[in-house]
Amino acid sequence: MEPGARPSGGGGAAPGQPREYKLVMLGAGGVGKSGAFLLHSTSSFSLLSIEDAYKIRIRIDDEPANLDILDTAGQAEFTAMRDQYMRAGEGFIICYSITDCRSFHEVRDFKQLIYRVRRTDETPVVLVGNKSDLTQLRQVSKEEGSALAREFGCPFFETSAAFRYYIDDVFHALVREIRRKEREAVMALEKKSKPRNSVWKRLKSPFQKKKESVT
Ligand SMILES: Nc1nc2c(ncn2[C@@H]2O[C@H](COP(=O)(O)OP(=O)(O)OP(=O)(O)O)[C@@H](O)[C@H]2O)c(=O)[nH]1
Numbered sequence: 001m002e003p004g005a006r007p008s009g010g011g012g013a014a015p016g017q018p019r020e021y022k023l024v025m026l027g028a029g030g031v032g033k034s035g036a037f038l039l040h041s042t043s044s045f046s047l048l049s050i051e052d053a054y055k056i057r058i059r060i061d062d063e064p065a066n067l068d069i070l071d072t073a074g075q076a077e078f079t080a081m082r083d084q085y086m087r088a089g090e091g092f093i094i095c096y097s098i099t100d101c102r103s104f105h106e107v108r109d110f111k112q113l114i115y116r117v118r119r120t121d122e123t124p125v126v127l128v129g130n131k132s133d134l135t136q137l138r139q140v141s142k143e144e145g146s147a148l149a150r151e152f153g154c155p156f157f158e159t160s161a162a163f164r165y166y167i168d169d170v171f172h173a174l175v176r177e178i179r180r181k182e183r184e185a186v187m188a189l190e191k192k193s194k195p196r197n198s199v200w201k202r203l204k205s206p207f208q209k210k211k212e213s214v215t
Protein backbone atom coordinates (compact mmCIF):
# COMPACT_ATOMS: atom_id res chain seq x y z
CA MET A 1 0.00 0.00 0.00
CA GLU A 2 1.33 3.49 -0.84
CA PRO A 3 2.10 5.79 2.12
CA GLY A 4 -1.03 7.84 2.83
CA ALA A 5 -3.32 5.19 1.37
CA ARG A 6 -6.12 4.26 3.70
CA PRO A 7 -6.68 0.69 4.88
CA SER A 8 -10.42 1.36 4.80
CA GLY A 9 -12.67 3.98 3.23
CA GLY A 10 -11.51 7.25 4.96
CA GLY A 11 -12.82 10.31 3.09
CA GLY A 12 -14.91 8.06 0.84
CA ALA A 13 -11.84 6.23 -0.54
CA ALA A 14 -12.00 2.56 -1.49
CA PRO A 15 -9.79 0.27 0.62
CA GLY A 16 -6.12 0.72 -0.33
CA GLN A 17 -6.87 3.84 -2.35
CA PRO A 18 -5.54 7.32 -1.51
CA ARG A 19 -7.78 9.52 0.59
CA GLU A 20 -10.32 11.44 -1.50
CA TYR A 21 -10.77 15.16 -0.84
CA LYS A 22 -14.03 16.80 -1.88
CA LEU A 23 -13.24 20.37 -2.92
CA VAL A 24 -15.65 23.08 -4.10
CA MET A 25 -14.78 26.07 -6.30
CA LEU A 26 -16.85 29.16 -5.46
CA GLY A 27 -16.75 32.66 -6.92
CA ALA A 28 -18.58 35.17 -9.09
CA GLY A 29 -19.21 34.46 -12.79
CA GLY A 30 -16.26 34.87 -15.15
CA VAL A 31 -13.47 35.00 -12.54
CA GLY A 32 -11.75 31.95 -14.02
CA LYS A 33 -12.91 29.02 -11.87
CA SER A 34 -13.21 26.69 -14.87
CA GLY A 35 -10.11 28.14 -16.54
CA ALA A 36 -8.02 26.82 -13.67
CA PHE A 37 -8.42 23.27 -15.03
CA LEU A 38 -8.01 23.73 -18.75
CA LEU A 39 -4.26 23.16 -18.78
CA HIS A 40 -4.11 20.42 -16.22
CA SER A 41 -2.96 17.74 -18.61
CA THR A 42 0.36 19.58 -19.09
CA SER A 43 1.01 20.02 -15.38
CA SER A 44 1.99 17.69 -12.55
CA PHE A 45 -1.68 16.85 -12.16
CA SER A 46 -3.32 14.06 -14.11
CA LEU A 47 -6.86 14.81 -15.20
CA LEU A 48 -9.19 11.84 -15.11
CA SER A 49 -12.45 13.34 -16.39
CA ILE A 50 -13.92 16.67 -17.37
CA GLU A 51 -17.49 17.77 -16.58
CA ASP A 52 -18.38 20.35 -14.05
CA ALA A 53 -16.61 17.96 -11.71
CA TYR A 54 -12.92 17.13 -12.04
CA LYS A 55 -10.95 14.25 -10.59
CA ILE A 56 -7.29 14.88 -10.08
CA ARG A 57 -4.64 12.58 -8.62
CA ILE A 58 -1.81 14.36 -6.86
CA ARG A 59 0.93 13.90 -4.24
CA ILE A 60 1.03 16.39 -1.42
CA ASP A 61 3.81 16.23 1.18
CA ASP A 62 4.61 12.70 0.01
CA GLU A 63 1.06 11.52 0.58
CA PRO A 64 -1.14 10.65 -2.39
CA ALA A 65 -4.52 12.34 -2.65
CA ASN A 66 -7.45 12.09 -5.02
CA LEU A 67 -9.07 15.47 -5.48
CA ASP A 68 -12.74 15.47 -6.40
CA ILE A 69 -13.39 19.06 -7.44
CA LEU A 70 -16.79 20.59 -8.02
CA ASP A 71 -16.68 23.63 -10.29
CA THR A 72 -19.78 25.67 -9.48
CA ALA A 73 -21.35 28.35 -11.66
CA GLY A 74 -21.45 31.93 -10.50
CA GLN A 75 -24.02 33.17 -7.98
CA ALA A 76 -24.11 33.00 -4.20
CA GLU A 77 -27.80 32.10 -4.18
CA PHE A 78 -29.09 29.60 -1.69
CA THR A 79 -30.54 26.54 -3.40
CA ALA A 80 -31.27 23.01 -2.20
CA MET A 81 -28.50 21.62 -4.39
CA ARG A 82 -25.99 24.18 -3.23
CA ASP A 83 -26.93 23.37 0.34
CA GLN A 84 -26.04 19.73 -0.37
CA TYR A 85 -22.62 20.30 -1.87
CA MET A 86 -21.76 22.94 0.69
CA ARG A 87 -22.35 20.30 3.34
CA ALA A 88 -20.54 17.53 1.50
CA GLY A 89 -17.50 19.65 0.55
CA GLU A 90 -14.45 19.33 2.78
CA GLY A 91 -12.55 22.33 1.44
CA PHE A 92 -13.51 25.48 -0.46
CA ILE A 93 -11.69 27.72 -2.92
CA ILE A 94 -13.21 31.20 -3.00
CA CYS A 95 -12.13 32.86 -6.21
CA TYR A 96 -12.33 36.47 -7.40
CA SER A 97 -10.71 38.27 -10.31
CA ILE A 98 -8.15 40.98 -9.58
CA THR A 99 -9.64 42.84 -12.58
CA ASP A 100 -13.16 42.93 -11.09
CA CYS A 101 -13.72 44.58 -7.71
CA ARG A 102 -17.34 43.42 -7.67
CA SER A 103 -16.15 39.82 -7.67
CA PHE A 104 -13.88 40.71 -4.73
CA HIS A 105 -16.83 42.15 -2.76
CA GLU A 106 -18.81 38.97 -3.48
CA VAL A 107 -16.14 36.92 -1.70
CA ARG A 108 -17.77 37.81 1.63
CA ASP A 109 -21.12 36.49 0.37
CA PHE A 110 -19.53 33.14 -0.42
CA LYS A 111 -17.77 33.02 2.95
CA GLN A 112 -21.07 33.74 4.69
CA LEU A 113 -22.80 31.10 2.61
CA ILE A 114 -20.26 28.52 3.80
CA TYR A 115 -20.88 29.59 7.41
CA ARG A 116 -24.67 29.61 7.00
CA VAL A 117 -24.68 26.01 5.82
CA ARG A 118 -21.93 24.57 8.02
CA ARG A 119 -22.25 26.68 11.20
CA THR A 120 -18.52 26.60 11.89
CA ASP A 121 -15.52 28.83 11.23
CA GLU A 122 -13.30 25.76 11.04
CA THR A 123 -14.13 24.94 7.40
CA PRO A 124 -10.90 24.81 5.33
CA VAL A 125 -10.87 27.68 2.80
CA VAL A 126 -8.31 29.18 0.40
CA LEU A 127 -8.80 32.67 -1.05
CA VAL A 128 -7.72 33.15 -4.66
CA GLY A 129 -7.33 36.35 -6.70
CA ASN A 130 -7.18 35.12 -10.30
CA LYS A 131 -6.10 36.79 -13.60
CA SER A 132 -2.88 38.12 -12.06
CA ASP A 133 -1.44 38.33 -15.59
CA LEU A 134 -3.82 41.20 -16.44
CA THR A 135 -1.79 43.79 -14.52
CA GLN A 136 -3.03 46.75 -16.62
CA LEU A 137 -6.63 45.93 -15.67
CA ARG A 138 -6.03 45.41 -11.96
CA GLN A 139 -8.81 46.76 -9.69
CA VAL A 140 -8.01 44.86 -6.49
CA SER A 141 -4.56 45.25 -4.91
CA LYS A 142 -2.62 42.30 -3.56
CA GLU A 143 -2.73 43.94 -0.11
CA GLU A 144 -6.55 44.00 -0.15
CA GLY A 145 -6.57 40.30 -0.98
CA SER A 146 -4.11 39.33 1.73
CA ALA A 147 -5.89 41.54 4.31
CA LEU A 148 -9.16 39.70 3.63
CA ALA A 149 -7.38 36.33 3.86
CA ARG A 150 -5.89 37.39 7.23
CA GLU A 151 -9.40 38.28 8.40
CA PHE A 152 -10.65 34.84 7.30
CA GLY A 153 -7.55 33.14 8.74
CA CYS A 154 -6.90 31.31 5.47
CA PRO A 155 -4.12 31.00 2.84
CA PHE A 156 -4.16 33.44 -0.08
CA PHE A 157 -2.76 33.26 -3.62
CA GLU A 158 -2.85 35.50 -6.64
CA THR A 159 -3.07 33.13 -9.60
CA SER A 160 -3.19 33.19 -13.36
CA ALA A 161 -5.19 30.34 -14.82
CA ALA A 162 -4.01 31.51 -18.24
CA PHE A 163 -0.31 31.12 -17.32
CA ARG A 164 -0.81 28.46 -14.63
CA TYR A 165 0.79 30.65 -11.98
CA TYR A 166 0.24 29.29 -8.46
CA ILE A 167 -2.71 27.07 -9.50
CA ASP A 168 -1.11 23.89 -8.12
CA ASP A 169 -0.18 25.75 -4.93
CA VAL A 170 -3.85 26.53 -4.30
CA PHE A 171 -4.81 22.85 -4.27
CA HIS A 172 -1.78 21.91 -2.20
CA ALA A 173 -2.61 24.61 0.37
CA LEU A 174 -6.25 23.54 0.59
CA VAL A 175 -5.42 19.86 1.15
CA ARG A 176 -2.86 20.90 3.77
CA GLU A 177 -5.55 22.99 5.49
CA ILE A 178 -7.92 19.98 5.52
CA ARG A 179 -5.20 17.70 6.90
CA ARG A 180 -4.21 20.26 9.54
CA LYS A 181 -7.80 20.77 10.72
CA GLU A 182 -8.33 17.00 10.83
CA ARG A 183 -5.22 16.59 12.99
CA GLU A 184 -6.45 19.40 15.28
CA ALA A 185 -9.88 17.76 15.59
CA VAL A 186 -8.27 14.43 16.54
CA MET A 187 -6.05 16.16 19.12
CA ALA A 188 -9.05 18.00 20.60
CA LEU A 189 -10.91 14.69 20.90
CA GLU A 190 -7.93 13.05 22.61
CA LYS A 191 -7.67 15.97 25.03
CA LYS A 192 -11.35 15.65 25.88
CA SER A 193 -11.07 11.94 26.58
CA LYS A 194 -7.96 12.32 28.82
CA PRO A 195 -9.59 13.91 31.89
CA ARG A 196 -12.23 11.19 31.85
CA ASN A 197 -9.49 8.57 31.92
CA SER A 198 -7.83 10.16 34.89
CA VAL A 199 -11.14 10.40 36.80
CA TRP A 200 -11.72 6.74 36.03
CA LYS A 201 -8.22 5.88 37.28
CA ARG A 202 -8.76 7.86 40.51
CA LEU A 203 -12.08 6.10 41.09
CA LYS A 204 -10.48 2.74 40.49
CA SER A 205 -7.36 3.25 42.59
CA PRO A 206 -8.83 2.44 46.08
CA PHE A 207 -10.12 -0.87 44.73
CA GLN A 208 -6.79 -1.55 43.12
CA LYS A 209 -4.98 -0.97 46.44
CA LYS A 210 -7.39 -3.28 48.31
CA LYS A 211 -6.91 -5.96 45.70
CA GLU A 212 -3.14 -5.57 45.94
CA SER A 213 -3.21 -5.84 49.76
CA VAL A 214 -5.36 -9.01 49.63
CA THR A 215 -2.97 -10.84 47.35
N1 LIG B 1 -6.11 36.67 -18.86
C1 LIG B 1 -6.71 35.72 -18.16
N2 LIG B 1 -7.93 35.30 -18.52
C2 LIG B 1 -8.51 34.34 -17.77
C3 LIG B 1 -7.89 33.76 -16.65
N3 LIG B 1 -8.72 32.85 -16.12
C4 LIG B 1 -9.81 32.84 -16.89
N4 LIG B 1 -9.71 33.73 -17.89
C5 LIG B 1 -10.70 34.04 -18.92
O1 LIG B 1 -11.85 34.56 -18.28
C6 LIG B 1 -13.03 34.09 -18.88
C7 LIG B 1 -13.92 33.40 -17.84
O2 LIG B 1 -13.25 32.27 -17.37
P1 LIG B 1 -14.03 31.00 -16.78
O3 LIG B 1 -13.01 30.02 -16.32
O4 LIG B 1 -15.07 30.53 -17.71
O5 LIG B 1 -14.76 31.68 -15.53
P2 LIG B 1 -15.73 30.98 -14.47
O6 LIG B 1 -15.37 31.53 -13.14
O7 LIG B 1 -15.68 29.50 -14.63
O8 LIG B 1 -17.15 31.56 -14.89
P3 LIG B 1 -18.62 30.92 -14.62
O9 LIG B 1 -18.53 29.45 -14.98
O10 LIG B 1 -19.51 31.69 -15.53
O11 LIG B 1 -18.96 31.14 -13.20
C8 LIG B 1 -12.59 33.17 -20.02
O12 LIG B 1 -12.60 33.91 -21.21
C9 LIG B 1 -11.18 32.78 -19.64
O13 LIG B 1 -10.38 32.52 -20.75
C10 LIG B 1 -6.58 34.24 -16.30
O14 LIG B 1 -5.94 33.82 -15.34
N5 LIG B 1 -6.06 35.22 -17.08
Ligand SMILES: [Mg+2]
Pocket residue numbers: 033034035071072073
Ligand atom coordinates in the same frame (compact mmCIF):
# COMPACT_ATOMS: atom_id res chain seq x y z
MG1 LIG C 1 -17.14 28.09 -15.06
